[in-house]
Amino acid sequence: MFKIKNISMIYDMNTDEKLYALGGFDLDLPDKGLVGVIGPSGSGKSTLMYCMSTLKDPTEGSVEYNGKDITKISGSEREHLRRREFGFVFQKHYLVPYMSAVDNVMVAGLGKESEVRAKAEECLRKLGLKDREFKKKPAKLSGGQCQRVAIARAMINDPKVVFADEPTASLDHVNAFNVMKILREYSKDRLVIVVTHDRSILEGADMTVELWDGNISKITVA
């Protein structure tokens, strides 16, 4: 699904000492499964995710998605891709504070309002939220519940790829386990890319890519 070729990302281009976030490497990812991108802080794992999801352009190299180099596509094509084919779960849940749980899921939905609402509620139920919690605002939900709402938002359009950037970083062990269980379940017929520095949450991953100083240090395929 993803073919990454010679990808590099340089921050501070204008300074003498260029800072390589990604050092120029190739990577192929499967069509489905749970892929973990692991590495210490500053290793380039989030930058890799941003480049793969069209949120950032690499300095050099290409990211092919289904045979098309998505670093070369237009802004509207990127928006289309992110809306219909990709889903995002961020480290902090990044829910809109004035919207209810169900509204936060609906903002990403496509289609008629009634259908989107029904689908959002279905997603939230699947992820373990009670009906009475649907109308609660993020401030009234626990960290785990907020992250599940964020996952529901990422999954409402049945994306082919879910990008999860440190999805368990702000959660306790129980909630972290539950969130990973949901993502693992989703990865049975979709691609889920989890960026993390916590090796323990990648137990059972189909593929693990280890990054160090912007380069791949190890790839493990289960």
Add this chain to the structure above:
Amino acid sequence: MKPLSAFNYIRANRGRSALVIFMLFLTIMATIAGNYIASVDWYWAKAIEYDKEAVLISGLSVDEGFADYGSVIEDLEADEDLTILHRSSYGYSGIAWTCTMGFEMGSSSFVFDNADDMKAFFDHVGVECDYSNIHDGSVVMSCALANNKGLELGDIVDYSVDHNITGEYTLDAIIDDDSFIVFYVEHSAKNYRAYVMSDTMSGDELRDHIRSVIGERKVKVERSMEEELMEELSIFYVMFYLGVVLLSLMLAVTVNSVLTGHYIKRTYEFGVLRAIGLTKRNIRNKVFCEIMAMDIIAIVLGAAVVLLVTFLLNELLYLPKGQYLPYISDMGLAGAALSNLTVIVPTIILKGRKMTKADVTEF
């Protein structure tokens, strides 16, 4: 309600929205100021309307013995299509009346040489009047002016009470007119002014025709009352619009500052919306709809307050009663629109543009 709808945001952020709505509401208050200035124009409207039906000509002091004036009058009288009202004129400092906030203003005034000329003029412009008591020294007033001055039929309009009057007159007729206008009947032999009327020519056509009759002779065709008044009042209009723009710019800066605070807090919200695929147009629309929704609420509230304040001023403060402040006027609407647009257009453009650049990867 759709999650991205403007009213969803306003409902969930009542405090913040109320502050912005209040500031946008202030822009609508320009309506009252505009209405006030327009009311000055409105007081003269009937006089302007009457004046348009006739053309005033004057003899000039350089015309020795007013010989040219006399010959022009003879030529005009020879034209059967024209009616000449000798020794007639108009002015702006008739009986002073108490206007808004207690200030005094001179009413528009017309002077006729005799009752027949006044009747001829009234018939021509369509004013209905009871002429039974009209004689030299009579005054005819609009009912609005009579009410304002507290005068009734038969009352003496005393010079000592009103310094704008040059003699003592009796109020002998009141016409049904809601502007502030007065008509005098006063014979004065040394008055070298005359109104010329025509049943077939419009005011402008008549003016041109009279000019051609006058030729090189030393007789002046006076400007219309409207032209003269507009010249006098134009400075007030310019000051009003300048004032509106200056105040609106200050308000625009304040509103932008308040909204900047709001939107800085919401940068990550828009960053996430961009990340999950909302287009730049979606983001601009959201910002546009939110600000417009608050503006619409402000306009509705502002309009209600303008009407209420106008009602209270007219009914309670501006005594004696009369419609001293119009509820609506072109100038009031233009002032409010100018003020409101000065505030919201840059706000919508600046905030919309900024929010489309929100980037979730920078948090």
